[in-house]
Amino acid sequence: MAAERNDVEALIERGYEHGFFTDIESDTVAPGLDEDVIRLISRKKQEPEFMLEWRLRAYRHWLTMSEPTWANVTHPPIDFQSISYYSSPKSRDDAPKSLDEVDPKLLETYEKLGIPLHERAALAGVAVDAVFDSVSVATTFKDRLAEEGIVFCSFSEAVRDHPALVERYLGSVVPHTDNFFASLNSAVFTDGSFVYVPKGVRCPMELSTYFRINAANTGQFERTLIIADEGSYVSYLEGCTAPMRDENQLHAAVVELVAHDGAEIKYSTVQNWYPGDEEGRGGIYNFVTKRGECRGDDSKISWTQVETGSAITWKYPSCVLRGRNSIGEFYSVALANLRQQADTGTKMVHIGENTRSTIVSKGISAGRGQNAYRGLVRIEKGAKGARNYTQCDSLLMGDRCGAHTFPYMEVKNPTATVEHEATTSKISEDQLFYCLSRGMSAEDSVSLIVNGFCKEVFKELPMEFAVEAQKLLEVSLEGAVG
Amino acid sequence: MLQIADLHVRVDGKEILKGVDLEVSAGEVHAIMGPNGSGKSTLAHVLAGREGYEVTRGEVRYEGRDLLALAAEERACAGVFLAFQYPVELPGVNNTYFLRAALNAMRRHRGEEEISAMAFMKLVRERLRVLHMDQALLKRPVNVGFSGGEKKRNEIFQMAVLEPRLAILDETDSGLDIDALRDVASGVNALRSAERAMVLVTHYQRLLSHVAPDFVHVLNDGRIVKSGDHKLALHLEEYGYAGVGEEAALS
Numbered sequence: 001m002a003a004e005r006n007d008v009e010a011l012i013e014r015g016y017e018h019g020f021f022t023d024i025e026s027d028t029v030a031p032g033l034d035e036d037v038i039r040l041i042s043r044k045k046q047e048p049e050f051m052l053e054w055r056l057r058a059y060r061h062w063l064t065m066s067e068p069t070w071a072n073v074t075h076p077p078i079d080f081q082s083i084s085y086y087s088s089p090k091s092r093d094d095a096p097k098s099l100d101e102v103d104p105k106l107l108e109t110y111e112k113l114g115i116p117l118h119e120r121a122a123l124a125g126v127a128v129d130a131v132f133d134s135v136s137v138a139t140t141f142k143d144r145l146a147e148e149g150i151v152f153c154s155f156s157e158a159v160r161d162h163p164a165l166v167e168r169y170l171g172s173v174v175p176h177t178d179n180f181f182a183s184l185n186s187a188v189f190t191d192g193s194f195v196y197v198p199k200g201v202r203c204p205m206e207l208s209t210y211f212r213i214n215a216a217n218t219g220q221f222e223r224t225l226i227i228a229d230e231g232s233y234v235s236y237l238e239g240c241t242a243p244m245r246d247e248n249q250l251h252a253a254v255v256e257l258v259a260h261d262g263a264e265i266k267y268s269t270v271q272n273w274y275p276g277d278e279e280g281r282g283g284i285y286n287f288v289t290k291r292g293e294c295r296g297d298d299s300k301i302s303w304t305q306v307e308t309g310s311a312i313t314w315k316y317p318s319c320v321l322r323g324r325n326s327i328g329e330f331y332s333v334a335l336a337n338l339r340q341q342a343d344t345g346t347k348m349v350h351i352g353e354n355t356r357s358t359i360v361s362k363g364i365s366a367g368r369g370q371n372a373y374r375g376l377v378r379i380e381k382g383a384k385g386a387r388n389y390t391q392c393d394s395l396l397m398g399d400r401c402g403a404h405t406f407p408y409m410e411v412k413n414p415t416a417t418v419e420h421e422a423t424t425s426k427i428s429e430d431q432l433f434y435c436l437s438r439g440m441s442a443e444d445s446v447s448l449i450v451n452g453f454c455k456e457v458f459k460e461l462p463m464e465f466a467v468e469a470q471k472l473l474e475v476s477l478e479g480a481v482g
Numbered sequence: 483m484l485q486i487a488d489l490h491v492r493v494d495g496k497e498i499l500k501g502v503d504l505e506v507s508a509g510e511v512h513a514i515m516g517p518n519g520s521g522k523s524t525l526a527h528v529l530a531g532r533e534g535y536e537v538t539r540g541e542v543r544y545e546g547r548d549l550l551a552l553a554a555e556e557r558a559c560a561g562v563f564l565a566f567q568y569p570v571e572l573p574g575v576n577n578t579y580f581l582r583a584a585l586n587a588m589r590r591h592r593g594e595e596e597i598s599a600m601a602f603m604k605l606v607r608e609r610l611r612v613l614h615m616d617q618a619l620l621k622r623p624v625n626v627g628f629s630g631g632e633k634k635r636n637e638i639f640q641m642a643v644l645e646p647r648l649a650i651l652d653e654t655d656s657g658l659d660i661d662a663l664r665d666v667a668s669g670v671n672a673l674r675s676a677e678r679a680m681v682l683v684t685h686y687q688r689l690l691s692h693v694a695p696d697f698v699h700v701l702n703d704g705r706i707v708k709s710g711d712h713k714l715a716l717h718l719e720e721y722g723y724a725g726v727g728e729e730a731a732l733s
Contacts, residue, residue: 428570429533429534430568430570431570431571431572433530433532433533433554433570434566434569434570434572435572435584436531436553436554436555436558437530437531437532437554437555437557437558437563437564437566438558438580438581438583438584438587438640438644439555439558439559439584439587439588439591439644440555440583440584440587441555441587442555444583444587448572448575448580448583449572449575451574451575452572452573452574452575452623453573453574454574455574455575456574
């Protein structure tokens, strides 16, 4: 196996394909964080008073907090004063009305990433709210959505055009005091996406946002808020890649979902941020708070994530099942290769009667990657007849990586049913030889086996995303044989 | 088609094959029989290119090429097929998808276009009929939850679709009930042709009563100790391997 292992390492260690950055003039504030910076952000964004107040409350609370240390990850201390908290493309005042007006260099960047925005959006019927650095520069399909009364816009626009909705829902799922990174986000977030689907409306297309991190040393603090009113349905896709940089880039996003009576939200993520080099230098730190609340009866929130990038992933998309008969789902594929560290999982908090949750987690560890599943299933006193099913599988490639599982269960109602299944396996030599002996290359064989392992999750993704996710895994893992 | 000369193979430092000579021509069916531990499966694996087998002496030529110099997938693409004694489970990998990926890998290797989904399904249905295989198996993950008989049928089914020039069947008859054995045998017989050679590795002669081999070889302690026609298999069935070994040792 010696020769083969070398090939494997060569493949594992090959460079990040999306490593480049676009030279666009940025309007960036000096590094550092204090109340003046927060006032400046709020002023630049021409926010109403309630937003500034909320940001300052979050900031003051954040000052009393310390960074969490319980995750199974290690990194040098982050100097929050060395980060620049605001950056926007220069030409902000005359923001483009259509793609024709968008900086061609920016479009070129999307091309390199394999995201031909104009074609893709039209062909795939996907409305794209492209976030480049911190300010949205292109939005499509707005009219079509407006016909249905659906609001899909950048967070800044929502603050300007729908302040009542923002004020009512912002922080109602992830409060400004929630955790260290969420509080920081609440204080300094610059933009993100906002979706409101009115009563009884089924959103006619998948909503999609592509995130990019570009300007050096600029932490990106996204804020996403999705509200599905009674009996509505929406499917939201989030996909990211980032250019190669030497500095560690902090990303601390917050996503809040609210589902009212009978509403359903499907939130899918494919994340491919720069994982760092083989020594772990330069990758993205991804500290994300994602939480959805099934506020109404018979509502449903489903998270599907494919996490292949970032040096560190700290992320637990969760569901608070408040409404009776509400349903929470979490489907995850997390890959840790090179020296990547992933500590990810979910929380399912059952409050209402007959609430149900399903957790399917697939962790893949290769290279020197460390992959941890951390999950909490909490059944509150009133959650009569609540049910949870958890399946947690780990796949190891090579002998220098690790897989860890930290399941927590708190059951306070005797009528609840909680199931947990876990497996850890390796790609066996038998499986590999079986594929090879049928004429497939080692790369194709591994990708076939890994895709098989992830199938239960991939089938939850919308079609075009599933294809992208498979491709991403192939690129990230080709030949990773152990 | 296949020439094995003085093949010595070591596994984990232990010599398993101690000088195997064998010649197989197109159109022939050879049976290699022998007691447990005689090296039958080692021979099958070495021919298919499995890692972990150290060839210390001898050579194997396949259609004039040095077979041992080729990687496992190159051998498969060159027309060598191994039907596994223990077919491997691939959770989540659809059986039909797997087979099509295999066929397309081979077609690409030959510089042919990939087969269309329509043409592939037609081919699959044709081949299924011969084997009396349940259509439902196509949609299931490769070998996952298959019974022993289903796994073996699936191997022969793969062989029927991939149409190798040299097929090596490693203990395909073991663990089969009578119906499955008959189906597997009819699958094998359907594939016999003037261009194709087969090597049946087996412990018992039960498959050989359905698939009459042209030649039977007895492998014992890493060497072929006796060769003959199909009557040799019947002899072995009656008298066992012990006699053959002694006989060879005496001669």
